[in-house]
Amino acid sequence: MKILVPVKRAVDYNVKVRVRPDQTGVDLVNVKMSMNPFCEIAVEEAIRLKEKGAASEIVVVSIGPAQAQETIRTALAMGADRGVHVTADVTVEPLAVAKILKGVAEAESPELIILGKQAIDDDSNATGQMLAALMGLPQATFASAIEKTEAGVNVTREIDGGLQTLSMPTPAIITTDLRLNEPRYASLPNIMKAKRKPIDARTPDEFGVDITPRLDVLKVTAPPKRDAGVKVDSVADLVGRLKNEAGVL
Amino acid sequence: MAALVIAEHDNVTLNDATRAAVTAAIQIGGEVHVLVGGENCASVVQQAAKLTGVSKVLHADAPVLNRKLAEAMETVVLSVADGYQALLTPATASGKNFMPRIAARLDVMQISDITAVESADVFVRPIYAGNAMMTVKSSDAKKVITVRPTTFAKTGDEGAAGIETIDVPAPAVAARFVSEELSRSDRPELASAKIVISGGRGMGNSENFALLERVADKLNAAVGASRAAVDAGFAPNDYQVGQTGKVVAPELYIAVGISGAIQHLAGMKDSRIIVAINKDADAPIFSVADYGLVTDLFQAIPEFETELDKIGY
DSSP: OEEEEEEOEEEOTTOOOOBOTTSSSBOOTTOOEEEOHHHHHHHHHHHHHHHTTSOSEEEEEEEESTTHHHHHHHHHHHTOOEEEEEEOSSOOOHHHHHHHHHHHHHHHOOSEEEEESOOTTTOOOOHHHHHHHHHTOOEEEEEEEEEEOSSEEEEEEEETTEEEEEEEESSEEEEEOTTSOOOOOOOHHHHHHHTTSOEEEEOGGGGTOOOOOSEEEEEEEOOOOOOOOEEOSSHHHHHHHHHHTSOOO | OEEEEEOOBOSSSBOTHHHHHHHHHHHHOSEEEEEEEESSOHHHHHHHHTSTTOOEEEEEEOGGGTTOOHHHHHHHHHHHGGGEEEEEEEOSHHHHHHHHHHHHHTTOOOEEEEOEEOSSSEEEEEEGGGTEEEEEEEOSSSEEEEEOGGGSOOOOSOOOOEEEEOOOOOOOOOOEEEEEEEOOOSSOOTTTOSEEEEEOGGGOSTTTHHHHHHHHHHHTOEEEEOHHHHHTTSSOGGGBBSTTSBOOOOSEEEEESOOOOHHHHTTTTTOSEEEEEESOTTOGGGGTOSEEEESOHHHHHHHHHHHHHHTTO
16 A cells, blocks of 8 residues: 655744734744644654555655755655655645645555645645545544554544544545654664655646635734733632632632 | 525534634625535524524435535535535534535635634634734635634524525445544533633643542533643543644633643633633743732642632532
C-alpha cells in the first residue's frame, strides 16, 4: 500500500504572531517556521503503518516556496521515502491545494491519503475534505485511531461529545487530530540519509490548476484586546464580586 | 436570493449552534431557509420551523442521513444548492466535516469559522489561533460558510416557517458507520453551557478533576480542560478548549490551574467574565482574566464550594 502525505510549512507552534501595522497580514520576517503540527502527526502515522507492514511506500508532497523543500526533508528524515515539491510563491488557498493534490494523487495512485486536519496558520480545516470530494472518495476526518483492515481502514474520529468509528474501503482520505500519535524526532543518521532521498519538482500549471485566490484579503487586524481585570484577595471576595459586580452567580 | 442553513441536530433536538448560523444568514440578507437532513428527524423540523427569521424548512429524511456522514450530506445539500446564494452551517465537528466537500463540488473556496458578516460577500474570520482577524471578500458566485457559533446571537422562537419535504437522492456512501462512544453526562454541553469550569496541568491528576465536577454540578456548569491536561490524561479529549479543540464563550469561564497558552486563550477569550485561579502570579491567563486569584487551587476550590453554599447554591 502506498500512502500519500501532504504537508504544509507553517509558522512554528510556539510563535506568537503579530499583525503588521499596515494590516496586510501577519509579520513572518525572521519568524521560526516548521512543519504544521497536524501534518507531522500525519507523517508519523504513515510511518507507523509502514513499520507495521501495512504500507510499502510513503510519498510526501508540499505546495509552497523553495523553503517547503525543508519541510519535505523533515518528513523524509522522519522516515518517508520520497518527496514531491509543487512550487508556489504565493498563498495557495485550500481549494487550489486540493486540486493540485488531486493531480498528484492521480499520478501516484495511493491507497491512503493522510493529511493534518487543519493548518495552524489559516485554520481553515478544509483541504482534506475538499480533496475527498474532488476525488469522489470516502473520508474520515479528525482521526484519533487508524487500523488497516483487509478491505480498507477503520478510523476512530473525534466528534462533539465523544468518539465515532467508521469503516471504509480504500482509497480513502484521513485527516489527523491531535491525539492520533506523538511524532518522533528524526535521528542524525536519518537526517543525513534524507538528504539523498529524491524530491520531484513540479508546478501548479503541470496539473492544470489556477491558483488565483477566490478570497481577497481586505485587511488583517489584531483581535480586540481583552484587558486584565483585578486580582482578588480571597475566595469569598471572588464569589462576592461574581455575584454582586459581574452578576454571573 | 436566499440563504440556506444546514441544521445541526441529533435527529431529536435542534442544536443551538444552528441558531447562530441563522443569525449570520439573516445578516447576509434575503430569505433564510433551513435544511434538516437526518433520519426520523420530524421533531427537529418542527423546532427549526419556529426559528425567528426562517421562512422555509426543507426536510430530508432517509436512513442514509442518520449519522450525517459527509458523503451523504454532500449529496443531499448539492441536490438543493442551486437556488441559494449562500450555504451556511455552524462550525461544529459535524459542520466542519461535511461542508468543505460541498464547497469543493461547487468549485467555491469555503469561508471557515466566520465571526462577523460585513456584507453579502465580506466576512471576518480568525486566523493564527485568533491572534489575527482576517477580513475577506469572496469572489465566488455562491458563498459556502461555516459559522463560529459563539460570536453570533442565537435567533429566537418567534417564527412560523413552511415545511417542504424533499426527496433524498440515493448517495453512493462508501464509509460505513461502526460505532459511537459518547461521554454521558447530566451536565450541559461544553459549547453551549452558560458557565464553564476548566482545569489545566495544575490539577495534577484525573482524580482531582472531581473537585471541578462538584463545583460544576452546583453551578450547572460544563467541565473543560486545557490541552496540557488532556495530553496528560487528566480529562477526555472532548473536554479540550482551544484552537484545535472547542471554542466556548460562556457568561462565566473559570480557569483553574491553567497557565494560559495562546492556543487555550483562542478557545475562551470571548467569554463574558473570565476567572483565573493559579498559584503562579505570572501565568499569562491573568492577562485576560477579569478576576484573578493567586492561590493554591486545592485550597481555593473546596473553599469556592463552601462560599457557593453560603449564597444558596
